Amino acid sequence: MSEPVIKVGRISHLGITVKDCEKTAAFLSHVFGIGPFDIQEYDMGVLSEYYLVDGKPAKPKYKAALFYDGDFFLEVLEVLEGETIHTRFMRQKGEGLQHLCFMVSDTKAALEKLKTEGIEPVIDYQFVTNQNGKKVRVHEVYLNTDEFTGGITIQLLEYIPEAA
Numbered sequence: 001m002s003e004p005v006i007k008v009g010r011i012s013h014l015g016i017t018v019k020d021c022e023k024t025a026a027f028l029s030h031v032f033g034i035g036p037f038d039i040q041e042y043d044m045g046v047l048s049e050y051y052l053v054d055g056k057p058a059k060p061k062y063k064a065a066l067f068y069d070g071d072f073f074l075e076v077l078e079v080l081e082g083e084t085i086h087t088r089f090m091r092q093k094g095e096g097l098q099h100l101c102f103m104v105s106d107t108k109a110a111l112e113k114l115k116t117e118g119i120e121p122v123i124d125y126q127f128v129t130n131q132n133g134k135k136v137r138v139h140e141v142y143l144n145t146d147e148f149t150g151g152i153t154i155q156l157l158e159y160i161p162e163a164a
Helices: 021-032 085-093 107-115
Strands: 011-017 038-043 050-053 061-069 072-081 096-103 121-131 134-143 153-161
Touching (some): 021 072
Parallel strands (some): 096 153
């Protein structure tokens, strides 16, 4: 077996794109006992330093229901406004498993290596948040892998500690 193009870390989360994240979260809680879900709205035009869809600036708004299980989480995502790969997924396939996210230690280096395979970001963004009381920069990219993986987009996620 040859060496992989990049070596990813643990699975961070699974992303399910739906029409109504609150309804889906309520169903998962009621039927399967999954929860509690933390439901929040995200305005990427305000939250992120930049947000690119197909290399162009975008300002989508999302509602997400998140269920954490240790370091892993389930993301039930509803697009409220704007064109993204999530809205494309909904038009083409309807609701369902849209992305699988892996942790990486260096997003930029991973993207350079993946470029040789024709794999490029379709969404790229960064924002700063607090995580366990420490400032951290989050860099996320969604890749154009759905044609190679049976319809699932691979997402890469990097946490970069911010100087105090």
